[in-house]
Amino acid sequence: MNRANDAKLLGALQQALGDQLVLTGGRIPAKAMSDRSRTGHHLPMIYIRPRSVQDVSSALRICNAHRSSVVVQGGMTGLAGGANPECEDVVIAMDLFAGVEEIDSNAATMTVRAGTILEDAQKAAEDSGFLLPIDLGARGSCQIGGNLATNAGGVRVINHGMTRDNVLGLEAVLADGTVISSLNRMQKNNTGYDLKQLFIGSEGTLGIITRAVLKLKSLPACRATALCGLRSYEDVLLLLRNAGKLMGLSAFELMWGAFFRFSSKAEEFRAFETEYPFLIIIEQSGEAVNLEEFLATMFEEGLIADALIAKSEKEREKFWKVREGLSLGTLPKLIEYDVSLPIGSLDLYAQEVTTALAAEFPSIHVSVFGHIADSNIHLCVSAGQVDAAEKHRINTIVYDGVRNHRGSISAEHGIGLLKREYLSYSRNPEELNLMRRLKKTLDPHGILNPERIICIAPTDRSGCSNGHAHPQR
């Protein structure tokens, strides 16, 4: 790579897509620098805003021919650094290729473009009398394409599964510009390899997702939400087992006491007179609800110490606001982990990690909460102005515990750049090798989101000082 090649690349892209869609220098928006992890520090060399599948295909074909590394950007709400560019990268930002193309009420499907904001797609579904089951905190700014590329989880996994489980068809563009259009609309289709699975959750390393056919569900007629205080983790597990029989259980979110204290104080919300070590938001949706009755029984059986049923949508939102914990964002250098462990070990793990972190970083803040029914917790850590070595040490403590309990270092957020070093904690050498072979097959020159998830081979790509990337190495 050299300047002459860069100029040729820019010229070819401008010729194919037009000046308006191919930005450089000061025309590149600052948001292109980093996702929500705030670990990205560079603007890309070129910033492309495709308006069609054909634009994406042309851009990739040209970048592939020039061996130029490409980074895909959606709503920039990721937490794994996956969308953060280096100075030599071409960014393909999907926001202009947005909109719901079709809602098929007979088949209960939605065809949607990758750049569509999740909340817009949810609203379109509701306007047609349906529920789009994919939902997460970043709904107002994340894009469907990013949800698909990272196989996003969120708060409805308990009854609707991950993003992957809600996809019928997918269209993606390969590194060489080939459009793989698998926009299947059938609920069942066993005609050969299920190619869409390659692109879902592979974080843009195997292709750029352009469109999808999503499953829609019935809109629930009613909903009930409660906040419960519990005395022990054993009670949490017993309550969950009982709640499993509740028709239409749609959320079961656990907050450890320390996090609840922090977040409820920030939100100026006072739930109970007593402080409990475990707080649970339980939600039921469907044709009919019987949550109050259920909680009364659980109270009689001694599993619940106290409970508050939301009397209004406003109160419900308050519960969820505490759970979402946006106030954590005020803590310095917040690191957000999302890990899965066997459900029986989650509290033990939370205790072990908190103790181990506090031993080395006495003033550290550790908040724990999450989708307990899915065995998935979020761990939010702030140790003040830590340096790189200290941050690495924190990572290691958190992930060592996951490995010891045979868990997953990423339940939802993905690997991106930030967790790549720890991938082997959750995947074995044979798996990693097969991933490399797949990457090599679909993206022989390694131009697509290079070095996300896995390194094909060691490179010296570590920022601007090293000059241009060598994605093919």
Next chain:
Amino acid sequence: MNRANDAKLLGALQQALGDQLVLTGGRIPAKAMSDRSRTGHHLPMIYIRPRSVQDVSSALRICNAHRSSVVVQGGMTGLAGGANPECEDVVIAMDLFAGVEEIDSNAATMTVRAGTILEDAQKAAEDSGFLLPIDLGARGSCQIGGNLATNAGGVRVINHGMTRDNVLGLEAVLADGTVISSLNRMQKNNTGYDLKQLFIGSEGTLGIITRAVLKLKSLPACRATALCGLRSYEDVLLLLRNAGKLMGLSAFELMWGAFFRFSSKAEEFRAFETEYPFLIIIEQSGEAVNLEEFLATMFEEGLIADALIAKSEKEREKFWKVREGLSLGTLPKLIEYDVSLPIGSLDLYAQEVTTALAAEFPSIHVSVFGHIADSNIHLCVSAGQVDAAEKHRINTIVYDGVRNHRGSISAEHGIGLLKREYLSYSRNPEELNLMRRLKKTLDPHGILNPERIICIAPTDRSGCSNGHAHPQR
């Protein structure tokens, strides 16, 4: 390939696995010849019965080194010819590698070996208080490995999804003997590529599945089943839309009148005084049922003409026996199709195909029934002693209709050998090309279930008269 090479192959396999597990000639069981499609006519050259993952790995490593084609066999209940060997093939039959290894009650998971009969796994789950959601008519003889390799559907897809949707972890052996052990037990795991998806539904062409971690569900406390007679397809669709709001709807199976007449007569079952053009089995499972109440409302609204609620398990079984239609097996040269089409077009398609077939084959029998809620119907056709050209003509009539309605030529059964010619009716050239690239990556010499689903390149492999296979071509 030649006789000297065959002898070396046999010697190497016997040395690695022992004489007892490596059978030839008269020791090979006759069932190895064909799956339930009855289209296989040859015994393989060698028949291996591995007792461990290591046995499977050794066998594949040796076959790969000798470039010998391998065909995997489970319960031989497939309908696409995918397990039918040629004379030069090595068969790997999984029945000895059977058994449930573990049920984790906390996590609600089961670890099971590929050779396990589905019904045995279901019983093991029930003994531990759980439901294994995978279920299909062949439960008594099909094997979990085959269910996974074909992404089996069945009668519980409506509320539990396909086999794919019930898998957390998977272990498979690649063509070169590499064991990919992805026995994940977490409900959510976004650590890199979801490799298990490659092996599920790829019909043994990318690797041999050896073990899996499956999701278990709560055993429903009660169940209600009814048989309903309906006057029009419009009423069927309206009833389905209403039934969608019924909590715990666990089956909604449609039988067209002609099939119901045939099958109920064979089963000596008389349901209603009147003959209806559409018969539906509707089933509800859960903590509580209100099916009778629901059907009364539907009757009042005129959607249901008549209904029979099963008063005993015996009566319920009778309904299902009629639906399973085993008596169709008495018809000469039965061909069973399973296709998906947009739900609104299913009746029109059934009429069009029946008319088109009857026009060319006046005495033809056509039965139609299926999983209407999943847009999937089974079409069973018998035209007597047809020759190959006539059979081909029948296939073409059936699949032309699917293509016209933009459906799938296989919703459940897979492509195998029998539907390969029509795969392009449901998948486009870019998809087929990507499938070929994946096959080439995972099985470079093309030894695994060669020519199932897709041909890598034209071959003359068409039976014993052509001598040995050349899987690598």
